[in-house]
Amino acid sequence: MSDTTIFLDQFTSASVAGRILKRQATYWDVQMLTGSDDSIWRISFSKKAERQLPSNPFASASLTNNHPLLINYQEKWSSVAIYKSPQSNPDRIIKGINSIVLQQTLGYRSAKQYLSSIATDVLTSGYGELVRAPNSIISSLIPFVQQAGILYTILVSGGPINLIQHSEQFALLLGNGYIIASKIDVNKIGT
Secondary structure, eight states: OOOOOOOOHHGGSSSSOOOOOEEOEEEEEEOOOOSSSOOEEEEEEEEEEEEEEEOOOOEEEESSSGGGGGGGHHHEEEEEOOOOOOOOOOHHHHHHHHHHHHHHHSSSGGGTTTTTTTTTHHHHHEEEEEEEEEEEHHHHHHHHHHTTTTEEEEEEEOOOOOTTTTTEEEEEEEETEEEEEEEEEEEEEEE
C-alpha cells in the first residue's frame, strides 16, 4: 500500500483532522491531528496549475482526477454572446449565473471566474460576450439565459485551458482548500 493511500485512508474516520505545518512552492508538510497519530506527511506536487489554501485544521482529504474543479482543464470552452437583449436588472442575471456556477462547481468557483469583466455593461446594452466557461457550465446556463428572454449565440472557444498540455490534472482536496497539479505524491516523513 502506498503512502498516498495510507494518508487518504486516515481521513475515513470522522475524528481525524490535519493541519499544514509548512508551505513551499513544490510541497506542503501536513500533520495528522488525532489522539493516537500525529504523523507528518509531505505532499509534493509538480506542474501545479492552481491552489487554494485550506483552513487549518482541515477535516477531510481526497485525491481525484474527476472533480468539478478540474473541468477548467478537461473540457472544451465556449462563450455566450448576447444580442438585442438589453436587461433592466443586470444584477439579477449575474446573481442567477453565479448561483448556477456555484452549484455546478460544488461551491469551489464563482461566476466571477467566467463572466466578462464588463458583464454589467454587456447586459445593460444587450450586446457582447457575457460569459466564457467550460462547456458543462455553458450547458447549465442556457436554460436560465433562455428563461430570462435573452437572445444569445454560443461561440466555440477551443480546448481546455490546460496550462500543461497533454497532461492529466489531479485535485488534492484538503477541507475547503485544494491543489491542482499533474503530479501529486504523499510520503510519510515523521511522527
